[in-house]
Amino acid sequence: MSCLSSSKIQLIMMSVTDPNLSDRFTSAMEEIHNEHLKTYADIVDTTADLSHSHRQFVKSALDTCLKKCKDDEKLFETIQTFKRELGHKKMILKEKQLAISDTMAEVQEKEMQKEDIIQKIQKLKEEQIKRKDLIQFQNAANKDRLKNLQKARLVFQDHLGLEIRTILGKTQLVKGEKLQFVFRYIHPSDQDSAYVITMGIKENGSYQIVSSDPVVDCLPVLESRLQETNNLQAFLANVRKEFISLARS
Template sequence: MASIKDPDVGEQFSSKLEEIRTKLLKQAMGEAMNEATAQFCQGHKQYMKSVLETCAKKCKEDETMFATIQAYTEDLKAKRSVMKEKNTECPEILEEIEDKERHKELLIQKLEKLKQEQAKNRELLHSQNKANKDRLKNLNKMKDIFQERLSLEIRKIQGEKLQFIFRNISHEKPESAFTFLLRINEDGVYQIVSCDPPLAQMDYLERRLQETNNFSAFLANVRKEFVALHNATKTT
């Protein structure tokens, strides 16, 4: 049995405690990241459900318009047949036919517009689905970087928002938190809701994230800005 006076005993005990603490921290960070990813997936499913419901509604409207146009066409044919048989002019019927012809043209134009809108919605849905899959893939790839290299904690706030918490910014107080709150709007665009402490460059970093979609570079730059702000505060 090792002697308590042996200096290596204390060092081994401290090393073991540090190893246990690191494993627990990684486990907690992994659970928080998985929860945030699941929430993002749920939001994406709800958005796709809403778009599909809108497309279904548009299709029903198209069917109604087709039926109306067909009814007008049959009615016009019948009236023309009556006019041909009587071989006489009927101003009232002619005017009604002209009105229905104009109405028919308007319905055809509206139908064409609805088709164009549906095509745009399908294209938007496809693009949004691909973009969201890419974001999920990138988040999973960057999980280890977030936890181990940037000392970053991610929390789910109010369902659709994520809070990013940086630590080890201050050497004097490594547990001090530097945070910002992020959301993804209905168009799939990253938006910064708040930042504590405020960063002068946050608006610029947000625009760069929206332009490049490079989330790992964005997080690294935010951490750099927090470090620079902390060092500037120390020197003043």
């Protein structure tokens, strides 16, 4: 409440001696009461205004909080979505890394196979070169042997009845082209009787005795001497001597 003004107090004091004191006092009290009522009304209006403002503030704050909660919920959902997408991307990345590792392993394995194939090709090339050199060597040796055969044919065929035949072996042991030397004029009483020795050439170009008919006991010795000297004429001459010895024994 507001305090009484000094003029009103003076009025009250002056009214003590006034015969109309009661009326004035009542009037003063009514005025004070009215002022109090006015002040109270002002307080009520102010309180109402404050209460309304407070309600508006609380409503605004509540709306703000509700909006903030909704925004937070959306943000949380967005974060969860990002987490799920991140987890999915990590899984895809892991799968790709495994695929890359497998691919790298396959590439390394193929590189090793490539190196192995290159080495094998190089080895085959070297072997081919060796075979080529061996074939050339064998061809040269065969040419020499053909020359020796031609000389032997001239010496033995025309004068001693030697016949040279070419045959093909049918068994694994005598597979390939063979030469068969047929000697005649061996047996004193049967000049047409045939004494045969069959020969071949090994892969290394050396001579190989396949068989003789009749069997010559010292044939392995004669074969070894032929391989050492490569003198086919001397070998055939020695074989003819052995056949003559067999025919006369």
